[in-house]
Amino acid sequence: MMAEDRFWEVISLLGGAVSEDSALRLDRAIRRLTPADASDFMDHLTRKLSDLTELPLEGIPVSDITDPEDVEPLPLVGDSLRYFYYAVIASGKDSYKDVKESPSNISKKRWDFSESELFIEVVSAILWENDGTQWESVDPTASTQCPGENAESEAEEPWWYAPTHGTINVKLPMNYRQAIVKVTEAINTSKKWKSWWRESSLDHLDADILIGTNRPSVVFKLGRKALKAEFEMGPSRFENKGPSELMDLALEEVQYVMNKVADRLKLGPVPPIAEIREEIHRTHT
Template structure:
């Protein structure tokens, strides 16, 4: 199946979610290879909309970024091309459910072949997977955790990264970072346990045209508001960076959108604290050298 045929199918279906079952039925009449091609064309279309500009266009809506991109594709080729060239136009689809477009190829394949769907699309649809687009970003978060009291909750790792991506997509923060004269900030965040965080560590150093800044922060406990906690932690880190680099004051923190339900788990580097001789008191925190070397 070529791209033109893909868009002909989408255009005939229209944006109404009620018609997606009909699309799956029509697609199931095609050969298995065509169904896989349909999935690949859909993934490429969604992948192309995975840019900081498109992300920022819907960031404050609370809608699923992937779902909104699906809605733009379901609106048809002409509407999609408009959104592709004008990221702000993606905001018009925040109220349109689009997630149901994703499993259409799988349903069609199962109907057609009576076999399990095992196809991996040519490109990923996850937020941030479009490296060519996000590669122009200035803030690259790296997540880590120590293992003294168990790993930091994945939800908190996601929240911290989500805040960092929100700052990365914000024009005011991008403009502020340009004043550093560096191309990017490699922000390492290591969540420690309560014992570990008695002595938080920070390492900030310039590496060629980038800043490498590794910080520790306490893991949340109890009924903590993870989003508010993450905003506070990340902003505090940048205040340290600002002072270390003698930069102007930080911009206001932009509204951080509600995390959608489809956010995938983020990669987390997990390392134990160094073992101590039995006669010495447990260290309970990362040393400066350990935080420097945490992400390799």
């Protein structure tokens, strides 16, 4: 079991705040740990984050060092609150204890939490590589929503398919983005598609889709509860396409993605994509 002081020794490599350089130092330090110590480090971190979430910090106005001095500090809510939790850890053992003992005093100093997201990125990548577990599933500061869940009511099941799109020298047309949203919603709420995905015994399919590359490729990263799929797709075919044709492209994309996933996981044939088109027409016209 990693000792408490050893945990703070590793954290001290951040130098009191998260930056690109300090995040790189932290990343290297954690990767040098034994698998058991790396796991213990994550446990220490989640417990301390959990303790911070129990404090009445939400809504307290706090200044970041990047804020102009003549501007009123904004209250800690949403992402800023989450990043502040990580900044408190990064600031070191003594500062962490001070916050726990006197949470209302956090407004009396200027903090450095504008790059705290890099802290999250480091531990997310390492936990996934070491254990196949998504950091969001164990991080007590994370939203309880799963990817895409904000588009549905709380009473419904979390979405299992969450695509994200990036481009190289290509601009995604707004109508294409809208088509992707409609297709994703239909896939996630379709009983046939949900039944097909259950064959995988996984919770999520996270697809990162990069459009505009010259060398199309697919890379899969299989975790305990999720499959990450990284797709690089060829140059754009969006030119001079209307809404209906862009919907066709969005459907072709998801058909391609799901066929590749089915092959990788040895799943049965994907459900008919034509039924997704019909569902979109029924619900959006």
